[in-house]
Amino acid sequence: MTVLRRVVGVLLVVLGLAAIAVATASATIWRPSDVVTARAAASDVAMMTTAPGVLDLVGDEVTLTARARDGAPVALVLGDERDVAGWVGADPVVEITGLESWTTLATQAGDAGDGDPTPAEEGLPDPTASDMWIASARGEGTASLTWDAPAGRVQALVVVPGADGVSPELELSWPREVSTPLLVPGVVAGAILLLVGAAVLVRELLRARRRRTAVEPDSAAATTPPAGVPSRDTAPAGSPAPGIAVPGDDSALAAGPAAAGTVSAAARSAMTRRELRELAEREAAEREAAEKAARAAERRARPRTGMLPAVRRATSTGPTPQVPEPQETPTAPETAAQPSSPEATRADAWRQAWGFGETSWAPYQPDRDTESAGTSKPAADEAPAADETGGTTAPPTSTGGAR
């Protein structure tokens, strides 16, 4: 799961950077040229015109350049549609109708007008003398005009006057506003992808770190004992688990009147008000600890999706029940056959610590205590048997005083 997340995060970052790079390139390296220049040449014809609409084809400002080879005189004029058509008359003309590509103009033969064409030996007159034109230019070999007013249906006319049979060439060039529509959306989209990918990666990193530090508190919570009994007796050696309020300095005080989970009513009445308060606090803490343990148990039973099972470390510093040193239980009957071997006493102590000592649990029976002989009687009965058998370790029925 984390691997997939990381891969997705990295992929998003890469996509974001790529989008930004492509968008920037589209506005710089791959940006189309700012000036469009296209040309066309006529052959065997001494006149060229542009169709209406060609002059403002790419932009509002157009620079026309007419050329004729060998320095022949060439005239370039701009005029109204009907004026140009009237001037051309019945003579052959090449008409420029549009752009064939970004560098070539499309041409076609113009329609023949009415009337008689000029005889070839006469040649065409120079149109610059006419009063009809909007703008005109003339030169030897080349002539040029710039036009930036609204073109409407204005046409250009290029004529090589005279009878030399030289054909003209016309070049139109426009400055163009190049738009880069992909730049802003590309950069924005790339930035978004980049941020999302970075967020995913960062979140993954944080979670991994949190998971590492979360192992100790989890394992500590899981190993809290169901009853808070031993913890009261023992001063917790390591750091107490959060949530378990162990009144450490009260443990010494609590040692005396401490009982196995319940304190007899008689004992309660014997306590002072302060001791009662402390007892209440301890019980509250107990309940909290019990709830926490229950939750931890639940979590263990149903782990969260994506969570790897937590491995409890061998060395645990949480409060574990300490096995008390084996003590001489001051039971009344000395003659009671006590298992005197140290291993037995230690094992007993362990069992007692873990609550395995009680074979039967009965409420407090005053008869037993007062008749210490009574208690020892079964022990006495058993003792000879024990003596006879030779040291069977019969668990002494204790009154629980030594606990």
Next chain:
Amino acid sequence: MTRSAQRTRTRTGAAALVLALGLTACAPEIPTPDPEAPPVAARPVLAPEQVKAVLADVGTALEQASTELDRDAVDARLTGPARKIRRTELLVAEVLETTEYVTQLPTATKSVMVSTAETWPRVVLAVSEQPELQTERLLVLEQPSARAQYQLWAWVRLFPNVELPAFAAAATGSAQAAADAEGYVMTPDAAVAAYADVLSKGSKSEHAELFADDPFRQQIAQIKKLQNEALEAADGKQTLTFSAVPGSVRALETVDGGVVVVGEMTALEDRVAEKGATIAPGSQIEKALARKLDVENEMSISYTSTVALYLPAEGTDEAPVVLGVEHVATAADIPS
């Protein structure tokens, strides 16, 4: 987020990237011409600044010719009756060594009337500024064909206190009427012919009542009377006959449906006295024209005249109005 949602997001991101790359790789489309629609309404053939440029050129030619007394200088920018008249005036000026008789033609204009013709010939009328102590001129410019320039075809001196009819603005243009156009009280060429008849025959003309009296008509009547009185002593006679030149009518429509017509006329004056009498040219111009002639008892003088008429629309009760005339002697001869 679930795995499938993540996968979808990755896929859409990749698709967007591919699309972006594809778009940048494509070059922008080649545009096609998209001109505005052809104009429906008629447009003037010349813009105001173009008219001004033409008139400036004409003025320059006239001035140069006047200054250098070079008759050929007017050939580029004058044509028709204007050229004939001007050449004669320059000749007279050369002979008499004075430009007194060269008609002043200012080319600064008060108003311009431009034709909207789609074909040729094309006509432009202009009312010039007033030269000192004289009346305005009505100039007629014409472009005979597409490859020709605009030339001054004729001018008339407008009568004093004449009111010109209203024309459309120069930016709108006026329609050009043909010589035989209908819709007016008379067709343009018939009107010029009628006026020529009135000038020739005076009150005996059938069209005498058609035209209101005008200064030129009075002047012609006066000349005839005086000349005949003078020649009567020598048992002589003077006749002055005007005739319209066919096919030389230029007409532009006015706003109210009428038309202003400018037509060319020729006039022939015959002075005949009895044999043995000697008659002499009357004016300085006649003297200049007849300088090489040995005038005895006969002489004839040819005139080139132009007249501007206003013809109201058909159906109105208005009469045609004579706006102005130019009348210049251009040749003197001895009739054989």
